Amino acid sequence: MTDREGTTMSAADGGPDGGAEGTAAAGPGKDVRVEDSAAFPGEPDALDRLWTPHRMVYIQGEGKPDDPADAEQCPFCAGPGRSDEDALIVHRGTSAFVILNLFPYNSGHLLVCPYRHVADYTELTEQEVLEVAELTRTAMRVVRAVSKPAGFNLGMNQGEVAGAGIAAHLHQHVVPRWQGDANFLPIVARTKALPILLADTRRMFAEAWPDGEAADG
């Protein structure tokens, strides 16, 4: 993670700038169900998101726990208790799972998390280390098959000082990269354009996920 976007990825979370209001800024005359972003897993950062299909599912800013040590507030602990669709889970393994980041740096930004609420990579069991690695590899294959990125950033931010938004629950980032994806928007407007809605992305990845692979560890 040495390029510009990688630097952004591990930059300290400033927290969303107050979040966006006007959640219902959707198509004309349509009923819009506004979902509480705090109920989704994800890792807040300082960037706003510009959702180019103009039917916004949410934007309320942060879903960050008040008490990072409290597993009950942890979005990565809460996610697996909900449906795949609600929690944006792409795949459930034995000791770890794959979920879309609610605050993506790019379309298709996935997180590979152990189910256990552990912060540090050295705290993982052998099984968890293996499965996080296997799921990361499969995630790359799936994203390649679906979205054809030119590259990836992979990595874990360990500790808040290193940029982890939810430092208490380890998660490995899988960020697909395209030529020219780091355009002027993040610099000028602190906003990223994301061309695909999260629900659609989740469905495409889940459908492309090889059945049973890394799930029957």
Ligand SMILES: [Zn+2]
């Ligand atoms: Zn947790």
